[in-house]
Amino acid sequence: MEKSSVKKNFFYQMIYEVLVFILPFITSPYIARVIGAEGLGIYSYANSIAYYFVLFSMLGLKNYGNRTIAQSRDDRERLNETFSNVAALHIIASTICILTYVGYIVILKGERLYAIIMGAYVLSGLFDISWFYFGIEKFKLTVTRNTLIKIANVICVFVFVRDADDLWKYCMIMSVGTLISQMVLWIPLKKYVTFVKPTWSKMVIHIKPLCILFIPSIAVSLYKYMDKIMIGVLSNKVQLGYYENAEKVINIPMGIITSFGVVMLPKMSNLLATKNRKESQKYMALSMKYIMCLAYALTFGLAGVGTVFAPVFWGEEFALSGILIMGLSLTIPFMSFANVIRTQYLIPSEKDREFLSSVVGGACANLIINTLLIPVWGSVGATIGTIVAEIVVCLIQCLAVRKELPLQIYLRNSGIFLLFGIAMFAAVYGVGSVMSSGVVTLLLQIILGVCIYAGCCLVYFIVAKDQMIVGMLDRLLKKVKVKL
Numbered sequence: 001m002e003k004s005s006v007k008k009n010f011f012y013q014m015i016y017e018v019l020v021f022i023l024p025f026i027t028s029p030y031i032a033r034v035i036g037a038e039g040l041g042i043y044s045y046a047n048s049i050a051y052y053f054v055l056f057s058m059l060g061l062k063n064y065g066n067r068t069i070a071q072s073r074d075d076r077e078r079l080n081e082t083f084s085n086v087a088a089l090h091i092i093a094s095t096i097c098i099l100t101y102v103g104y105i106v107i108l109k110g111e112r113l114y115a116i117i118m119g120a121y122v123l124s125g126l127f128d129i130s131w132f133y134f135g136i137e138k139f140k141l142t143v144t145r146n147t148l149i150k151i152a153n154v155i156c157v158f159v160f161v162r163d164a165d166d167l168w169k170y171c172m173i174m175s176v177g178t179l180i181s182q183m184v185l186w187i188p189l190k191k192y193v194t195f196v197k198p199t200w201s202k203m204v205i206h207i208k209p210l211c212i213l214f215i216p217s218i219a220v221s222l223y224k225y226m227d228k229i230m231i232g233v234l235s236n237k238v239q240l241g242y243y244e245n246a247e248k249v250i251n252i253p254m255g256i257i258t259s260f261g262v263v264m265l266p267k268m269s270n271l272l273a274t275k276n277r278k279e280s281q282k283y284m285a286l287s288m289k290y291i292m293c294l295a296y297a298l299t300f301g302l303a304g305v306g307t308v309f310a311p312v313f314w315g316e317e318f319a320l321s322g323i324l325i326m327g328l329s330l331t332i333p334f335m336s337f338a339n340v341i342r343t344q345y346l347i348p349s350e351k352d353r354e355f356l357s358s359v360v361g362g363a364c365a366n367l368i369i370n371t372l373l374i375p376v377w378g379s380v381g382a383t384i385g386t387i388v389a390e391i392v393v394c395l396i397q398c399l400a401v402r403k404e405l406p407l408q409i410y411l412r413n414s415g416i417f418l419l420f421g422i423a424m425f426a427a428v429y430g431v432g433s434v435m436s437s438g439v440v441t442l443l444l445q446i447i448l449g450v451c452i453y454a455g456c457c458l459v460y461f462i463v464a465k466d467q468m469i470v471g472m473l474d475r476l477l478k479k480v481k482v483k484l
Contacts, residue, residue: 015143023150025248027157031170032245032314039167041237042114044244046171048228050118053101055221057094057125060213063347069135080194083132086206088198094126113168120175127182136192146181153177212352219359227382230370239378245314246324253298257291257336284344292414295336297453300421302329304428305445308437327383334394341397345405354400362393420456424449
C-alpha cells in the first residue's frame with residue numbers, strides 16, 4: 001500500500017481534531033447567551049449519557065482497529081479478512097447498544113425528549129469506521145468530508161437556534177451532524193477494502209484484545225464524561241454549564257496533541273511490526289521534545305488568560321469558567337507526556353495491560369475525588385479530580401516503561417520549556433491583574449504571551465542547533481531571498 005507522509009497526516013488530522021472542538025467553541029458565546037448555563041448543562045448531561053452507549057458500541061476499536069489494520073494493510077487479502085471480522089463484531093456490539101438505549105428511553109422519566117434526540121448520536125456508533133481509514137493512513141479523506149459537515153453544523157446552529165426554547169434544535173443539530181459525518185465514510189470504502197464473509201472462528205480471536213483495549217476506554221471516559229454526569233447529579237446543571245465551557249477551551253489545544261498521537265500510532269505499529277526499532281526510537285524522541293514544547297505553551301498561556309477570557313467570551317454569568325480553565329490547563333503537560341508514551345510505545349508494542357492499569361488507576365482516583373468534592377465545590381471539585389486523575393495516569397505509565405524508555409532524557413530535554421512557560425504566565429497573568437477585563441486586555445495578553453514564549457523557544461533552538469527548526473528557518477530564509 002502507498003506510504004503516507006507523517007507531516008501530511010499530522011496536518012490533516014490536526015485540522016480535523018481542532019475543528020471537532022473549535023467549531024462548537026465558535027458557537028459557544030452565542031449558545032451561552034441564547035440558552036444559558038442551565039440549558040448548556042442539560043445538553044451536556046444528555047450528550048454524556050448517550051456517549052456511554054456509543055463507547056460500548058465502539059468497544060476498543062479506536063486503538064485496536066487502528067493498530068490491527070495498520071499491521072495488515074500491506075497484504076490486501078489479510079486486510080479484507082481483518083476488516084470484515086472486526087467490523088462484524090462492531091455491528092453486533094452496536095446493535096446491542098442501540099436496543100439498550102431504546103430501553104433506557106422507555107424507562108426514563110425526566111428530559112426524555114433530549115434523550116430521544118440524542119438517539120441519532122448513539123446510532124452514529126454503528127457507522128463509525130474511522131479506525132479503518134486511520135489504520136491505512138488515509139487521513140485526508142476523513143478530514144475533508146467531516147470538515148464540511150462540521151461547518152454545516154455551525155451554520156445550522158446560527159440559523160435555527162434563536163432562544164432558550166430552541167435547546168432541542170441545538171441537540172438535534174449536534175446529534176444528527178455526528179451521524180451524517182460517520183455515514184459518509186462508507187461511500188468510498190470499497191476502493192480500499194473488500195468485505196468478505198466473516199466467520200466466528202476468526203472473529204473470536206479479536207474479542208480478547210478488543211476487550212483489553214476497551215477497558216481503558218471505559219476508564220478514560222470515567223474522568224472525561226462521568227465527571228459531567230456526576231456534576232449534574234451531585235450538584236446542578238448550572239455548574240455543569242460552567243464546566244462544559246471550560247472543558248471546550250482545553251479540548252482545542254489537546255486536539256492538536258491528540259492528532260499527532262493518532263497519526264503516529266499506525267506509523268509506529270508498522271515500524272515495530274517490521275522490527276524497525278531504531279527508527280521508532282528516533283520518532284519518539286523527536287515527538288516528545290516538540291509535543292512538550294507545545295504543551296507548556298498551551299498550559300501557561302491558557303492559565304494566564306483564563307480569568308479574562310471567560311467573561312469576555314461567554315459573558316459575566318460564566319466568570320467561574322475562567323477559574324476552571326486555569327485548573328484544567330494543568331492537565332495538558334501530563335496528558336501530552338502520557339499520550340506520546342501510549343500512542344508511540346505502549347499500544348504499538350501491544351503492552352495493553354500496562355496501558356489498562358494506568359487509566360484504571362486514574363479513573364479510580366477521579367471517582368473518589370469527585371464523590372468527595374463535587375457535592376461541596378461543584379465544578380471546582382470536578383476540576384481537582386480531573387487534575388489528579390491525569391497525574392496518576394501519567395505516573396503509572398512512566399513507571400511501566402521506566403526500564404525501556406529514556407524518560408530522564410525526555411524530561412531533561414523538555415525542562416527548558418517549563419521555564420519559558422512560567423515566564424510567559426507571570427507576564428500574561430500580571431497584565432490581566434492590573435488592567436480591567438476586556439477585549440483589549442485579552443488581545444494584549446495573547447500577543448505578549450506569544451512573543452515571550454515563541455521568542456525564548458526560537459533563541460533556544462538556534463543556540464542548541466536544533467536540526468529540524470534550524471532547517472525550517474534556513475528554507476524559509478531562502479524562499480524570502482528568492483522573492484526579494
